[in-house]
Amino acid sequence: MNKIYNPNKESWSEVLKRPTQTVDDIEGIVNEIFNEVSRQGDRAISEYTTRFDGVILENNVVSLEELNSAIKNIPVNLQNAIKLAKTNIEKFHKAQLTNRVEVETINGVSCWQEKRPIEKVGLYIPGGTAPLFSTVLMLAVPAQIAGCKEIVLCSPPNKKGELAPEILFAAQLCGVTKIIKVGGIQAIAGLTFGTEIIPQVYKIFGPGNQFVTVAKQLATKFGVAIDMPAGPSELLVVADDDANASYIASDLLSQAEHGADSQVILVSTSKNLINSVSEEIERQIKELPRQAIAKKAIANSKLIYIENNEFALDLINEYGPEHFIICTKNEDFYINGIANAGSVFIGDYTPESAGDYASGTNHTLPTNGFSKAYSGVNLDSFLKSMTFQKISKDGLLNIGETIELMAEAEGLQAHKNAVSIRLKDIIPAKTGIS
Amino acid sequence: MNKIYNPNKESWSEVLKRPTQTVDDIEGIVNEIFNEVSRQGDRAISEYTTRFDGVILENNVVSLEELNSAIKNIPVNLQNAIKLAKTNIEKFHKAQLTNRVEVETINGVSCWQEKRPIEKVGLYIPGGTAPLFSTVLMLAVPAQIAGCKEIVLCSPPNKKGELAPEILFAAQLCGVTKIIKVGGIQAIAGLTFGTEIIPQVYKIFGPGNQFVTVAKQLATKFGVAIDMPAGPSELLVVADDDANASYIASDLLSQAEHGADSQVILVSTSKNLINSVSEEIERQIKELPRQAIAKKAIANSKLIYIENNEFALDLINEYGPEHFIICTKNEDFYINGIANAGSVFIGDYTPESAGDYASGTNHTLPTNGFSKAYSGVNLDSFLKSMTFQKISKDGLLNIGETIELMAEAEGLQAHKNAVSIRLKDIIPAKTGIS
Structure with a gap:
């Protein structure tokens, strides 16, 4: 050292x-696979799975039978460990739920902020020699707490066409709604465009190798959000x-x-x-x-x-x-x-490995100096905040002129007009009453 | 219709x-300007300002004199309108401050989440015929509440080499720390790489035309975060x-x-x-x-x-x-x-224009269907959440075996070892005491 x-x-x-790492030379293949998946859907997915994972799958959706047999393949002490980790992660992420924020900014102008779930999310879990089932907990637990309706998990199959039983066990424990045996660039492309089998999602989470990382970045060009750039x-x-x-x-x-x-x-x-x-x-x-x-x-x-x-x-x-x-x-x-x-x-x-597995904090974190601007994955990563406002006649009287003056100074007459047309109705009425 | x-x-x-809109044909010029600004810094900035804004600037940092004279050019009723709008925006965004979230997930394992400011942020304010000073309020007010240390504002100069007085007035009202007369792609490139004059920032906010939008997207490749893709x-x-x-x-x-x-x-x-x-x-x-x-x-x-x-x-x-x-x-x-x-x-x-100016909610919002996954700009956009954990000997006894089992199942022996090496010290000591 x-x-x-x-x-x-x-x-x-x-x-x-x-x-x-330089990623420029990866972009060609990522673009190609995105094109093919967008054009040919599941047919392309299937071909790339054969090419990259070396397996021909008749059906890449994990069945109930596979889920049921997974649990039998996991020693009870490991099952209990996964459950304990899940409980801690759940406690910490549930505590992150926030109430709606409501303020009457001026008399008659009520504003509030509410967080609502991202309805469809995709979780990518890398395969390889070791099954990273802990990441299933880190992504699916907050997705479920947030109330995401569709929680789609993609992970590459092994040579036998299977996913690790630990991944399946963790996924069903945490409310994943669909598990698909597909990995790499083609998984990210499938979640981006949707196929008959893979649902199109609004946000993609999870770690991966350079190919997956570049694919996630490309997904953002098609309007899909991602958790963060990975490194x-x-x-x-x-x-x-x-x-x-x-x-x-x-x-x-x-x-x-x-x-x-x-x-x-x-x-x-x-x-x-x-x-x-x-x-x-x-x-x-x-x-x-x-x-x-x-x-x-x-x-x-x-x-x-x-x-x-x-x-x-x-x-x-x-x-x-x-x-x-x-x-x-x-x-x-x-x-x-x-x-x-x-x-x-x-x-x-x-030890750092406590956070990787079981303390309750999330292990999907910003690398590469991104912590200067990015949060690690947390409950809010699965929610978006929306604002609401409701203004009464009095409220519009209180801020109407302000809006008119500012809109006019910005040269936006129609913005001003949307207020003036209402004030005209309110002010005579007011005068009539007083 | x-x-x-x-x-x-x-x-x-x-x-x-x-x-x-197709943006592919814009990427060439955006890449070129990023290259030049990264290589030549302020010299390139200055050349592009002359080329695109038609003005030669000796100094592109807004001076105190310019700030002072700006206020004299704004009618008092508009000044008051801007102040009222600022007050409402401030009230609503201050209400979004959250306390730290702390949980003892299991006896001896204390976890908490805290939000800390993004230290350096860049705010882009478009120029053009109408000065969008309302956007200054929408970005600088929450940046200041969040506690961002450097709040850098960039906006393109007009043919006289000036910024609109309303922009300068709003900027100083809201604690912007540096105002630079630079616009378009070159502004985003400057904030991305930093020059002698333009500070490098960690996150860039603000609307803009297609060129600015593509430039912001390119900035993310260099590790700079952005508020959201615009449309x-x-x-x-x-x-x-x-x-x-x-x-x-x-x-x-x-x-x-x-x-x-x-x-x-x-x-x-x-x-x-x-x-x-x-x-x-x-x-x-x-x-x-x-x-x-x-x-x-x-x-x-x-x-x-x-x-x-x-x-x-x-x-x-x-x-x-x-x-x-x-x-x-x-x-x-x-x-x-x-x-x-x-x-x-x-x-x-x-009316929608109430939210554009003065109700208190933010007007920097997800377009193009991005509301499915993105929040509008809010206080949290200027903060990142960090997690902390502190584990006692008892805490490690409570989750140590869980970590060991999971790390082993993931094939990560060194992760397991970081726990085992500590447990070895704790368990004999425990036994000695009991």
Whole structure:
């Protein structure tokens, strides 16, 4: 790992540089698949599934039988673990429900804001060697709480044409309404345009590889919203002399095993700690089954010594980490000062993997510095806020002239007229009464 | 205007089709300007300002003198109108502030969600014949309430190299921190990459023509967030026999005057009303200074008769209007049933232009059916929610095994290990005590 001592502010952007990927060469194939799916629907879907997933599916909708047999394939202790995680995620996301906001801004002018569910949402769950069923919980639980009517899950089938039983178990536990065995670009294209089998949705959620990421970005051009732009996973730990080096090493490695392009950073006011963490990583990495991946990520990663906490905080905010662990005596300084981070983990007994699975917070978080502007997935991601207003005659008398003056100054006479035509009816009536 | 009677559900997508624009031919020039601004910074900005706005600016930052002289050019009654509008917008958006959400999901596992401001935001205000100073209020007021540190406003200069005094007045009233005379694609590029003069921002807000819209979309590729994809303005009115045809005609025309590509729709259960509104439009349109524009928009627009309210509501939700006016006896049916709309206006005395200026709601709203997934601009648009968690030893004992089981099932051993390494320390200690 690269050790860096007191980098000056001018060098921060270089020091904090993320391993980048170019996506331009992917756009061709993404455009092609979108075209085909939009033209040929399920026929195209089926062909791409054969081409990319190596399987011919007669029916890509998961049946009730498949759902029922899934549960038999999951050990009871894992079932209970999934249920406990679901309960915690549910508690935290239910607490995020908000009441309608209502204000009479001026006498007779009543305004309110209400959140209503996005009716149709698509959840993308990657396949591959390990089934990421935890992401099913993270997306379907808030979708259900929000009241989304259609919750469509797409995930690529394995060579046998199956989805992992854990994904099926989690999906039915959380109220997913349709599960379709389709992955990659073709899944995103299907959710964007709709086919006979795949419902067209209004917003697409979920992680994925570069192809899925570019496909989601293209979906936005066709009017479909997405949760956020995705990037490789990352973790930044700030720690001082008191912190436990072996815990920190284990956290850094837990992110490093995600992918060769993951990035982990330790920022510390203690040179001793930096050295101990570095040694611990060397020691622990040898035990990992995914050490080949973790080693590549660790090669990209940094141990940064910074003399004082103020500078450290500035640097961390400049980076805007997806996951941010605080293991320092003065933890409140960092809790209060952090402006840009996805999710924050505080103290010795709060490993980042707790948030990945079971603390109750969401693990779909902004990477790549997007925490500067984006929220992680939360209940509001499945709702949109709408405003309402109702104005009485008195209310229009109170703001009518204001509207007329402003509309006129903006050169919008018809905007003014919509008020004047009403005021004309109100004012004589008023005069008549008084 | 096109009158359509009882369209069947299969024809809805055709009936509700929006006037579309192709943007592909714009992408070339947008890419070129982004490249130049990213390479040459202010020099490129200056050249494009000369080319597109026809003015050579020595300094494109608005000075204190310009701000001070602006106020002298605005009649006092307009100043007061702007102040009243600001007060109402402020009241409604302040009411949207939320407290932190805190939950102990299981004993020893404390999770909370907090919203923190997006530190740097860019507000784009179009220029052109009429200065849209109302949009300054709609964007800068919530930005200030949210606590954004840098609020940068860009707007194209006129031929004299000036911004409209109303824009300057509104900007200083609402705490904008820097005002720059730059418009179009080059403004969005400047906010995306930053130049010596234009600060790089994390999120860009505001309306604009097709060029600005495509530029904002390109900005997202460089990691900058945007408020929402923009499209031409639109209004849908639902009204019954009781409604006032001349009010409704005035509302339809107020949206029609925005642009030739605006769309206005009346849905009614009354053929009489449809005929009266049609006649009223013919009558009122003759008085409008912008009748050439309004006429083109009206040509695209529709009067739709639908026999019953249930069908009408379905059709309206299928369309997802930006602005939705309800003038019916059974207004609660539509208020409760509307699933997709930007902002809703209820009753005879609530013209849409009230929301454009002074009721207090925001006028930056999702067009083009985006209300199915997007919120209009609101206080939360200037904040991002972050999550925090702090777990005690007991807490980790309560969820540790759950995390271990799930991580293992996902094949992520290092995620499991980050828990196991801590549990090993906790459990012997526990045993020692008991």
